[in-house]
Amino acid sequence: MTTIAEVNSGNEALCADQCMRIHQLMVRARVLDERMIQMSKSGEGYFWIGGPGEEAFNVCLGLQLKKGCGPDYDFLHLHYRSLATLLAMGMPMLDATRQAAVRITDPHSMGRNFLGHSALRKWNVVPVSSVVGAKFAMAPGTALVQKRHGGDGVTVVVGGDAGSSQGDFATCMIWSTRPGQELPVLMIVTNNQWGISTPMRSQHSEQHIVDRGEPFGIPGEVVDGNDPIASWHALRRALQWCRRKRRPFMLESQVSRLHGHSSSSGAMRVENEPDCLALWETKLLAAGVLTRASIDELWEAARGEAAAAVQQALQEPEPTPDDVRRHTYAPSPVDVVYPDDYTGLPH
Amino acid sequence: MATLVQAVRMALHYGETYLGVTDILGEDVGPPLGGVFTATQGLETAWNTPLDERGIVGAAMGIAYAGGRPVAEIQFCDYGFNTIDLLKVAGNQRWAGGGNYEMPIVLMTPSGSGIRGSLYHSHSFESWASRLAGWKVVMPSNALDAYGLMLSAIVDPNPVLVLLPKALLRVRGEKLIPGEPADPELLKQLIDAPLGDRTGWRPRWPDLDEYLVPIGTADQVREGTHATLVSYGRTLPLCVKAADLLRESDGLTCDVIDLRSIFPYDWRMISQSVLKTGRVLFVNEDSEVTNFGEHLLRRVVEEHFYDLLARPRVLQGQHVPGIGLNQIYEQNTVPQLPHILETLRAVATEEA
Ligand SMILES: Cc1ncc(C[n+]2csc(CCOP(=O)(O)OP(=O)(O)O)c2C)c(N)n1
Numbered sequence: 001m002t003t004i005a006e007v008n009s010g011n012e013a014l015c016a017d018q019c020m021r022i023h024q025l026m027v028r029a030r031v032l033d034e035r036m037i038q039m040s041k042s043g044e045g046y047f048w049i050g051g052p053g054e055e056a057f058n059v060c061l062g063l064q065l066k067k068g069c070g071p072d073y074d075f076l077h078l079h080y081r082s083l084a085t086l087l088a089m090g091m092p093m094l095d096a097t098r099q100a101a102v103r104i105t106d107p108h109s110m111g112r113n114f115l116g117h118s119a120l121r122k123w124n125v126v127p128v129s130s131v132v133g134a135k136f137a138m139a140p141g142t143a144l145v146q147k148r149h150g151g152d153g154v155t156v157v158v159g160g161d162a163g164s165s166q167g168d169f170a171t172c173m174i175w176s177t178r179p180g181q182e183l184p185v186l187m188i189v190t191n192n193q194w195g196i197s198t199p200m201r202s203q204h205s206e207q208h209i210v211d212r213g214e215p216f217g218i219p220g221e222v223v224d225g226n227d228p229i230a231s232w233h234a235l236r237r238a239l240q241w242c243r244r245k246r247r248p249f250m251l252e253s254q255v256s257r258l259h260g261h262s263s264s265s266g267a268m269r270v271e272n273e274p275d276c277l278a279l280w281e282t283k284l285l286a287a288g289v290l291t292r293a294s295i296d297e298l299w300e301a302a303r304g305e306a307a308a309a310v311q312q313a314l315q316e317p318e319p320t321p322d323d324v325r326r327h328t329y330a331p332s333p334v335d336v337v338y339p340d341d342y343t344g345l346p347h
Numbered sequence: 348m349a350t351l352v353q354a355v356r357m358a359l360h361y362g363e364t365y366l367g368v369t370d371i372l373g374e375d376v377g378p379p380l381g382g383v384f385t386a387t388q389g390l391e392t393a394w395n396t397p398l399d400e401r402g403i404v405g406a407a408m409g410i411a412y413a414g415g416r417p418v419a420e421i422q423f424c425d426y427g428f429n430t431i432d433l434l435k436v437a438g439n440q441r442w443a444g445g446g447n448y449e450m451p452i453v454l455m456t457p458s459g460s461g462i463r464g465s466l467y468h469s470h471s472f473e474s475w476a477s478r479l480a481g482w483k484v485v486m487p488s489n490a491l492d493a494y495g496l497m498l499s500a501i502v503d504p505n506p507v508l509v510l511l512p513k514a515l516l517r518v519r520g521e522k523l524i525p526g527e528p529a530d531p532e533l534l535k536q537l538i539d540a541p542l543g544d545r546t547g548w549r550p551r552w553p554d555l556d557e558y559l560v561p562i563g564t565a566d567q568v569r570e571g572t573h574a575t576l577v578s579y580g581r582t583l584p585l586c587v588k589a590a591d592l593l594r595e596s597d598g599l600t601c602d603v604i605d606l607r608s609i610f611p612y613d614w615r616m617i618s619q620s621v622l623k624t625g626r627v628l629f630v631n632e633d634s635e636v637t638n639f640g641e642h643l644l645r646r647v648v649e650e651h652f653y654d655l656l657a658r659p660r661v662l663q664g665q666h667v668p669g670i671g672l673n674q675i676y677e678q679n680t681v682p683q684l685p686h687i688l689e690t691l692r693a694v695a696t697e698e699a
Pocket residue numbers: 081130131132133159160161162163164190192194195196261
């Protein structure tokens with residue numbers, strides 16, 4: 001195999017090493033999601049929601065974040081389909097399977113919350129709430145502290161197309177463009193054209209969701225989220241804008257939803273939407289960056305890794321009845337009833 | 348002697364100067380107005396937000412996530428209803444995230460009737476708020492407690508809702524806040540913004556001291572043996588009055604407990620008093636179906652059934668859609684002194 005320097009898409013390119021790295025992360029995310037779908041059906045877990053069809057875009061996001069804790073780093077108000085972003089940031093598969101298996105060791109929620117409802121303080125991943133709009137109301141707050149603090153940390157908030165109907169979406173636009181007080185918020189909409197069952201086109205007449213930013217002076221871009229090269233560069237531009245100008249930007253990523261909404265709608269594979277991973281492999285094969293054999297090897301390795309992560313999680317302990325109240329309250333020096341944590345009704 | 352609202356303002360000044368408050372945010376909270384009730388005049392970190400309650404609560408949460416210590420205001424609690432699921436998120440995020448994050452926010456909002464506020468400036472909020480697990484909820488009935496509860500709310504690393512009784516905001520306290528000048532005229536000159544143009548105005552803050560009212564501690568404001576009267580906010584001074592009148596007229600004395608902290612509440616004080624008197628009346632002005640007082644009543648019934656000498660009762664607002672502007676409506680919708688006195692007398696004199 002000859003050494004390929006870069007791969008092109010339109011007039012953009014990405015070096016071959018980066019393409020391979022992205023590919024590997026996409027495979028790991030896909031395999032893990034597929035394995036966790038099985039968990040939801042086999043009784044190893046209760047519920048699945050995730051991001052098959054969003055891996056290209058989500059991996060490119062995860063690889064370009066400034067990851068760490070505190071206002072020097074990016075704050076992340078993620079979507080429940082952001083698995084590939086977290087894997088790209090370096091989260092081990094095990095930390096997803098622990099949540100899928102609702103174990104006490106689940107670092108996001110101690111087995112309390114649905115899969116994909118992440119919370120990782122070490123990387124500024126604030127708790128994902130099921131309330132789809134809420135993160136858009138919170139994002140200006142983290143960005144405000146970042147702007148005041150200085151540096152180039154930005155706030156990234158990710159939601160779906162249907163969720164953009166929530167008033168909180170407008171809140172985010174208004175609060176991040178107060179005259180003289182603009183905020184470094186990257187508003188990302190992963191547009192898969194669906195609510196749960198409601199087509200976006202039956203409810204929204206704006207051509208692109210990012211068009212709504214225009215009256216606020218928020219620049220926007222629509223990107224083919226099935227194309228890792230286009231996604232990489234769109235994210236690079238968007239993040240750079242927010243980092244340098246300390247102002248908001250909107251990015252709409254057109255993605256697929258390859259397993260329906262969630263396990264509650266069956267999580268069956270759909271056949272009529274483009275598969276970013278298959279497309280990417282075709283491209284990398286044609287470019288000579290990967291071979292069939294190297295691809296098969298990666299899938300095999302990812303399957304092994306996912307199987308081990310599931311097995312490990314299932315061996316770990318479940319919560320006990322004593323854990324029900326834990327972490328309701330932070331210890332307080334001024335509370336005589338709950339100085340440490342919630343202990344039931346006052347007595 | 349400060350008014351309740353001046354006490355809040357001084358507490359916020361103390362908070363931003365010594366306790367790390369980074370942002371005091373809300374509608375009309377910053378200059379020039381400093382709050383529709385003047386609670387935030389002259390504060391360094393106060394700023395005006397868009398007219399967007401969900402944005403206010405959301406921004407406060409985001410600020411807290413990023414390490415700030417915000418105090419947010421909802422201009423009237425009546426306009427906080429569209430934030431209730433964000434309040435839920437604020438209360439549950441620490442638990443949901445397995446302790447990943449703290450949520451040190453203070454939300455303050457004027458609550459209750461008494462300013463002829465009609466439908467949307469008279470609501471009570473404590474019964475709703477008491478269902479928000481993960482929150483703490485306090486409500487002062489006098490200036491010193493307002494100061495001390497606000498400082499505790501700021502120090503506490505959990506979300507704390509400070510309900511301010513609208514009717515009492517301009518009532519002067521009887522006890523001195525540590526560091527405030529005793530002369531109300533002098534205090535006014537120092538910290539109240541002048542009417543008209545205030546562009547050049549700066550407050551001259553007195554040298555205040557820390558004073559904390561621990562969350563979860565009630566205050567026993569009258570002592571007696573014939574009945575227990577538990578209240579907070581606007582109805583608390585009315586309860587004191589009722590107890591005093593009953594003593595003068597009938598020679599019956601009552602424990603009057605100012606709950607101050609709605610959640611967590613001081614169960615020990617209530618319980619001990621009920622054990623002593625065997626008779627209890629809870630008074631508040633929230634509406635009567637699923638009223639917070641019902642919860643306290645349930646505990647009394649479950650834990651003190653055999654200690655009771657008379658039916659325990661709750662006196663509260665009517666279950667009507669709002670409080671009408673004509674004072675006939677208001678006076679007959681939420682408890683007033685005659686209602687309290689009458690019910691208290693009934694509880695205290697019912698045959699055992
Ligand atoms: C405020 C709110 N209302 C309803 C729901 C139930 N719900 C969960 S996901 C969903 C559809 C979300 O669609 P979209 O925002 O496009 O995101 P996607 O799932 O397609 O990524 C709905 C209605 C919710 N989680 N939050």
